[in-house]
Every structure is written in C-alpha cells, then in structure tokens.
Amino acid sequence: MRIRIKPQHVEQFNQHVRNAYLCSTQPSVAPKTLVVPQPKPVIVDKGESSRYWVDPTNHMRLPRSLAAALYQTQNTQSKRSIGNMEKPSFQPKKVLILSKLTRYEFEKKVNKGCDDDQLASILRKRGSDYNRLLSKHKIHHSYLNTLQRELENAGIESRLVRRFGYTQEAVDWADAVFSAGGDGTFLMASSKVRTKHKPVIGINTDPQGSEGYMCLMRKLPEENLSGALKKLFSGNFEWLYRQRIRITVTGDDGISDAIELHDQQLNRDPATTRWTDNPRSPARENDVEECMSLSPPVKKRMISESDAKEIAMIPIEKETVELPVLALNEVFVGESLSSRVSYYEIGLNDEQMLKQKSSGITICTGTGSTSWHFNINKLTEQCVQDLMKIVAEHCNLPQIPHTDKNAVSEICTKFNQQLIFDPDRKQLAFSVRDPIFNATFPPTDPRGFADKIRIKSRGYDAHLVIDGGISYRFNDGSEAVMEVRDEDTLRTVVFR
C-alpha cells in the first residue's frame, strides 16, 4: 500500500510509523484493534527521500527499488476464491515449537570449558561482539517465553524442541507448529510438514537480523507478541497458502543421501545466511555432537568398479525417487563448486529438452520469488540508468529522463516488483544464472514460468539444493522433475 504524503509531513509521518511500530502498549493488555503498521515504503512527491525507505527498527535507508521485494506484502498475498472460503479458526490442542539455537548458545557449546570472559576474547579476535550475541540471545528467549506463556494461558499443550529434536514423530504429535527464530527456522519447521491441514506459524525472534519474510508480521516487536497471539486464538486472521515444489529424481546409481547444509553459520555477525537466516554449511560433527540429518536416508544402489566394464554393455535400470523434502523457496541445480560451469538440459512442461551452460539454475515458488530469485534478476538503478541513456540516444528521445534519479528509481522499482509473484500461484519460475550463449549453446529465455520443469544433469560434481539447506548429488545421468501439487500446499497465517 502506498501513501501520498506532502514533503513537509514526511518526517512527522516517519516518526508516527516508528512510534506505532515500537508500540508501547502494555503486553498484557490486548488492544481491541491491534494496529501495528508494517514497515512500508513512504512515497513522497519529490526529493531524495522519495527514493528511499527508512527501516524503523534501525533507521537504515534503503533505495525503494530494492525495498520492492522486502515490503511487497499485501498485494501479493492471495485470497482464496469465494468457493473455497474457510472461516479461520486456530484452536489446536497440541503445539510443537521449533526453536533455533542462538549463536551465544552455540559458541558456549563449541568452546566448552571457556568462561564468559574467555569466550568474549575469542569472539573479539574474530571480529565478533560478545555483548551483542548475549543481547540477541536474551531477546530470543524473551519471545520464546512469551509464546510459551500465551499457549499455556490458552490451555494449549506445547512442546519445545531444537533442530535435533525436530523429528517426524514430534511433528505428527502436534496439531500445529510454531517456529521461533528467523526465516531459516521457519523453512526448517515447514520441511517436515507434509499435510496442508497442519498450520506452520513463524515468530521472528530476531527482527534486527532476520527479514522475517515468512514470519508473522515479519518483524513483530516482542511487546506486541501477546496481543498477536490472542488475535490468532480468537480467529482474527486469514489463512495464507504457500505452494511448494515436489521433486522426483531418476538416477543411474540411485539417489545419494542428503547432505545437510544446516549449521548456525556462526562465524558471522549478524548470524544470517543467504536471504534468510537459513543456516548453511556442513554440520561440524566434531564440534556439535547431536549431528543428525533432518532428511530420511534414501535407498542407494552401489555398483562396484569391477562390474563397470560388464555393466558398460548392459543397460542400467534407473531408479525413480520422490525426494522426502519439499521446497518452499526454491530448488537450485548446478555445480557444487561456485567457480565451475554447470551443464544440463532443461525441458519446460512437455517441450523438448534444450542444452544449457551457465552458473546454475533456480526454480522457485511465489514465496521464493522475494529471495534468491529476486537477487539474481533484480536490476540496480545503475543498470537502469545506463539502459535508459542508451535508449534515449538510440531512439533520439531526449525526453527519456535518465538523469532524473526519481524517475530511474521508480522505473527500477516497477521492474523489480514484477519479479515477485503470489505465494499461492501454482506455477514455477525458473531463472538461469549467468547463461552462456554461443554457437554451441543456442540462447533461450533465461527467465520464465512453467507448470512442470524437467532437468537432466550433465554435471561433473553437481547438486540439487533445496531451500539452500539440503543438498542431493545430481550428476551426469540423473534427471529431476519439478512440479507444484495442491496436496503439498503449506498452510500459514496472516493478519490483514
């Protein structure tokens, strides 16, 4: 939603937004109508401030053309059609809470035997800030305590687990799942929910560090959490449906076990990862004992070297397996090594397969279209300005306003916004990174939609990565089919 404000009122309005956001109502008193404005782009008629958006949580400025993805909230969230109207009601008996491990907790574990002074020193050597870690740890637990308390007050039984306790059994026990963490924790939580009848709700316990794309109200202040939960329990919300990608793989030698890329990626501050706080790196087995794959193992069939020659003469039967994890954001297919070129063939719907050479390909849902897909395809104002200048000169149209920063910003914003689509849309968007076209690899549109996408690997050491966290080997000889199915829909909530 855009609001037109006169220039002289901008500062006042921003102040209002900040105040409302950092709402100082008492947590125990639920306001009758909870008004917690989302951080929204503020558009002004003229001036530099119109091109920027200010984040109330930390007052950082961000060009509007890039905020397009971050704050494209209401427009893209679909309402189900009238024929599918379901009066919202959230009254579970049993709720499972998946909590992330805070970085503070992780560092204490990894540096066993160090007292807090020593830990502070070790962290400082790495350029990390102990006090900040501790502060974030406390904030996380403050949210968590409030959540648990409100569930108890509502007479709902709850269990708290961290990632290694987040088993299918625990999920099956629950009627609903809450994640307490950031977007990464939400992804992890939803990865084990395979039915569209079990809601998953994300609570962003790190609004400073995580964008909270998939969390309730994105960056809900802690003092407003109680009120929001009461709203939820009283049915004052709407269901939000997010489509997911089902992947079926056919391979020569079976499908490898998943490689778990999750980790708290604790070498960095803030503790965030690619576009969410989806932790990502091979779990350090030595350091953290309870390292367990979240994905059930997939049956493998080994071929011994001595049989290779004989087998070379016999057609090998390929095995087809549906991967046990659905993708909520995207599937990435490409070489594991970032500097290696990826080779594969791609077929959209039931069309012919085409050869491609690139830095890999992402296939995303509407949910994922604000994430990696967005970052690959967005244009910067620099690029848009350059192009507008070329168009102006080539077409002899000096009235094209390439020197007008506001116009460039608005045009860039419109372009970037069109990259984003509805989480409930039952289609896949593909995006080829750094496509290499030459006489051998004829060009194709590097971006588009399809109902079904088939990829045949011609890779050396390629993998198929789900939501940036779970990786399957995907080499020459393997094929994957990706599609969206209604029964894989993820149910979550939104406040309108």
Next chain:
Amino acid sequence: MRIRIKPQHVEQFNQHVRNAYLCSTQPSVAPKTLVVPQPKPVIVDKGESSRYWVDPTNHMRLPRSLAAALYQTQNTQSKRSIGNMEKPSFQPKKVLILSKLTRYEFEKKVNKGCDDDQLASILRKRGSDYNRLLSKHKIHHSYLNTLQRELENAGIESRLVRRFGYTQEAVDWADAVFSAGGDGTFLMASSKVRTKHKPVIGINTDPQGSEGYMCLMRKLPEENLSGALKKLFSGNFEWLYRQRIRITVTGDDGISDAIELHDQQLNRDPATTRWTDNPRSPARENDVEECMSLSPPVKKRMISESDAKEIAMIPIEKETVELPVLALNEVFVGESLSSRVSYYEIGLNDEQMLKQKSSGITICTGTGSTSWHFNINKLTEQCVQDLMKIVAEHCNLPQIPHTDKNAVSEICTKFNQQLIFDPDRKQLAFSVRDPIFNATFPPTDPRGFADKIRIKSRGYDAHLVIDGGISYRFNDGSEAVMEVRDEDTLRTVVFR
C-alpha cells in the same frame, strides 16, 4: 567492422564469408596478402536476419546482442601510443609448445586395457560420441604437426610438452611459448610467463569447440595455419598487450597451497568449460598419475588446536604473500559452495571498506571482460524489452519501440558491448553477483572500475579463484589486494 548489406544480398554475402573462411588455398603456398575474414556480425537494414549472426564454422545463429562479446575484435584491441612504437619482430631461437591432452587421449589413459570398441561403448553409455572424440583428436594433431613442421622449416628449435611437463624450467629455456589447444590451454601457458618480453601465442586447435578469444585469429582454419605462421615469422603482425592482475594476500595462518582445479573435464562433450576450454575440476590423482600442482607451494604456518585458547589472547602476526600466479581473465572471490552466500568487505582504491553479502565477486581485466564478467552483467533481449515497456508506460512515451525486435536487439547490443574493455587498459573491473541489499548491507554500485581493489574475507569456506583454474583458501581473517602492474603485462600477437 560492420558492413551494410541489402537484404537480397545477405545469403550471397554469407556464402562469401563462409568460402573465404574455409579458404581452399594450398597450405604450402603462402598467399601474398592473407585474407581470412574473422567471423563478423552482418548487419542488414531490416528483417529478422539483421538481429542474428551466423557462425560460418557450424551455421548456428546467435543473436547479435550476445555476439557482441564474441566478435568485438578490432575495436577494443589497443595500439600502443606513438612514443612506444616497437617494430614487430618474431625470431625466437627456442620455442616451447604446450599441447593440451585431447579427450580421446585422456579416455584411453583412464580406461586402460579397454580396446577402442569397449571404449566406444563406455562413452556411449555416458551419452558421449566416440567418433567425434577421435575426429577432434586427429584435428588437434593436424594443427600440432603443422606448427612443429613450420617451426622446423624456419630453423627454430622447439620442444613439445603437455601440462605436467610445463615447468618453470621449460618456460625459462624458451624465447617464446605457443599453446596448442583452446583458451584454457592459453591461460595455462601464460600462467608461467612472468616477463613482458616473452611472447605467448595461442593456436586454437578446436575451432568448433573453443571460442579462441585469446588465440591467433580466434578460429583459424588448419589449412591457413602455415600461412599465418609465415606471416608471423616475417614480422607482419602487431604486438597485443594484455594486462594481468597481481594478487597479494595477507592471512592469519599463512596462505594455503593452491588447489588445482585443472582437469580435462572429460565427462562432457564438447570438452569445454566455463567460457573457455579451461579445464576445471579437482585433478583425479588416482586416474592420471602425473598429477602435479602447477603452482609452487606457498609457505604455511599451522596453529595447533591446543594452542588456540592461549593464542586467542595474543595478537597473531599476519603473513603477506604475493601469489605466484597472475590472473589473465579474472579473480573470483566467494564461498566455495555455489549455494552458500558470501560475506566480505571491499575497498576501492584507498577508500573505506564496505560490507557486502552476495554470491561472490569477480575482478577482471579487459581480456576477462568478454568472459565471466560479460556473462554476469549482460542483459538479454527479454530483459531489455521488459524495461523499455515499463519506461514507455511510466514516462508516457509510446514512441519507445519496445515491440520492435530490431530496435530491442540493437539497444541490447549497445548495452552489452559497453561491458567490454581494452585488454591493455590498466584498470580492474569489479562485478558483484546477486548482491543482497537490505537494512544491514547498504547498497553500493555492483559494477565499476578501480586501480586497486582490496577485499577482506568474512567467509566460512571461501576461496579466491584465478582464471577459473587455481583456487586458494580465503577465509575470515584474510585480506587480498589486487592491482595491475606494467611489469606483469602479457605480450602476445595479433594480425590487423
């Protein structure tokens, strides 16, 4: 150079180009003026054919907007200023030839004991074509024989080595170096030449498979090789200077040994890699015995785990090392795993360091600007068309020709062409892949030039990759400074 041809003459002209290119003059008779037209874009006034360029070697069509990089020959090759005029003369006494290993040779080696029928069968199972491999093997050796014969006829002593015999000693022995292979072999050849007085000349022995950006006449037909070499020996050429990037790294625990990513990448057909035929994958030590790192080891200092706590309290002295390899195309800095986000800080010239989060960054020379850098930054016609449409609607300028495919193609071409710059330009171009901007990581221009670039790693498992082939560990705590120095210039030849 562009030629305006009337539509009715296009086919005739194309035929002429093809004939001249596949010149049928006898190899032993050197034409007085050797006219071997480079594959050039043919621009026509109207019609679909104006947007496409036809490759005479295989008749594949390629949109002009993408051919822009491939065929931007004469315009960007600099002539040194009058004050630096040096009459060309090429009269070495001793020449070293670095030949690639053909894929056929590699497969024979790896599948020891298999006769050709069995080899053919194994390859067929992988979707590879034995006959094609054999044919390319023969073509390669045909070029190689001609080269050796011409050198002998000219009274020049020559030695032939493959990669494992390509030592510094061998290079120092020679007055000049020839590479026989594709662009990857040229990169490998130039990697050991550290003086600007020793010319390196690339002969593209796989014109069908390799683009030959850095090779003599790019895709010189084999029957024209003799003539071209005679031209070279008679001084009828110009020097072409290519700038390179010197990298100096400072790290906490010393610099790791280089990881050799070279390999013949022989699982694919055609045997080409990212943007050149630069082979790339961890050398398979078990399969190919003479596996030797091309890069001299760099001194390492290990810190034991037991000292870690103690050391945490003591400032560690950092070690500064100049890497033993110069980059001719580009340096890539980023996480090793393609699906992991990269964190680092970057400072241009002597400006303040800025934090960034992205899919990594490339820093390239003019030579490299046609390569990975180009593929990252190029726009497709789809993208340009979308943007032109938005501009037309936003600015109410219906005369912007976004539905005119020719106009879109020309504008796209102009944009893409401006990405490419002179190999002799003494500046670095940086390009950030999929930059992630949000409130924590303020936006910066993702593309630009600098004389010097400093990068501080905040990586988990990051590396610094030179020309896609040699990789150095580059983790949190390490810093690299990249710059261009005159003494690192690579001298090669070009025919005008």
